[in-house]
Amino acid sequence: MSATPDSKFSDPEQRIADLERQLAERDAELAECKAERDECKAERDEALAQQTAIAEVLQVINSSPGDLAPVFGAILEKAHTLCGVTYGALQLYDGEHFRVVATRGIPEPLAHVLRKPSAPQPGGPGTHLIAGAAYFQIPDIAELVGAPPDTISLDQIRRFRTALDLAGIRTMLFVPLRKDKTLLGGIVAGRKEVCPFTEKQIALLQNFAAQAVIAMENARLITETREALEQQTATAEVLGVINSSPGDLAPVFDAMLEKAICFCQADEGILTNRNGDEFEVLATRSGRPEMIALNVGARFAIDRETVGGRVMLEGRTVHIRDVNADPDYRNPRLAKVQIGTLLGVPLLREGVVVGSFNLARERIESVGTATMRQGSASRTSQRSCEFVMCSPRPRTICSCQRASRLRSQLGTACSLGSPRPPAN
DSSP states (O other): OOOOHHHHHHHHHHHHHHHHHHHHHHHHHHHHHHHHHHHHHHHHHHHHHHHHHHHHHHHHHHHSTTOOHHHHHHHHHHHHHHSOOSEEEEEEEOSSOEEEEEEESOOHHHHHHHTSOBOOOTTSHHHHHHTTOSOEEESOHHHHHTSOTTTSOHHHHHHHHHHHHHHOOOEEEEEEEEETTEEEEEEEEEESSSOOOOHHHHHHHHHHHHHHHHHHHHHHHHHHHHHHHHHHHHHHHHHHHHHHSTTOOHHHHHHHHHHHHHHTTOSEEEEEEEETTEEEEEEEEOSOHHHHHHHTTOEEESSTTSHHHHHHHHOSOEEESOGGGOTTOOOGGGTTSOOOEEEEEEEEETTEEEEEEEEEESSOOOTTHHHHHTTOGGGGGTSOTTOOOSSSSSOOOHHHHHHHHHHHHHHHHHHHHOOOOOOO
């Protein structure tokens, strides 16, 4: 039986359909392979960019020993480029307050607010980081601004509203800086749109946070080494004054006071001696003639109205961060002289307070302000204008540590000079 015309073309038509179907399948497989290739290439490029960024930050750390400002700036720049961070900030934590020390992309009005010390608030990001959170993310600040006050403090709500109003920030991420489980600060990342950060972006910011901690530790070690050398040099110089002035305490006292002011980055100071219910000024140093005139030969009652009086009463180091905010400070002699921060360090003989170093700064500066202006945040953690160590725990007054070295020298000088013993 011969084939019909339809039967002649039936097989070729089916063949063509099969080929077209196979071609479509191959095209789909090829598109899938291209997509996988592009995804792998994107992941490779992303990983390479991250490794390059990490290497560049490490290079900044190596090229800026003891200087944290360039490191913080580099970290925020990389976060902006690789993590889609519109607004970035790096803040330090001193055990009581958070304070922003570096920013990127943040409008100045908001940056001015962030530079002011702020205590961690209930329900706020700082509280979560202090509690040990690996990070704290706020998908939409606008939702928190309207949250009930029983879940978050009003002060924290006001800070979020400020960020929303001044910069339009919607999504925020807080990544802690930690060393041995101690919170040192954090990286703050923000976006104008509601767009939570991915796990990869969070991991990269955590890597940057670890590098910031390494830089801070390196700066601390460098600063400690430098300061140890400075202290040894100062000790030798004071001992030289003692040897060259046997029986004459005036140059010894003046040299010690000069070193104490220098080490503590104070503006001026006095060295006092206790005499009964009063303490008298034995040496004074200041760039202001009016201050010298007020202190030379002055006597003060031992009470809580002066930093020296408190040192005599309490037998310990006394730090007055802001004399204007201290309810007990009422030194009438200095009422017309600008003073911001005071530090008093006792001079002890056999456990008895015989005098004190009283050091002052004309203005109040939170931890690290002066240092960051000079591009060296490492001094923030060692000798700030408030005389407070930046390391959160234990909090000590660094001037006390330095002045303690001068105490032993003062005892040596007093023994050689046989000064008048304190009256009972």
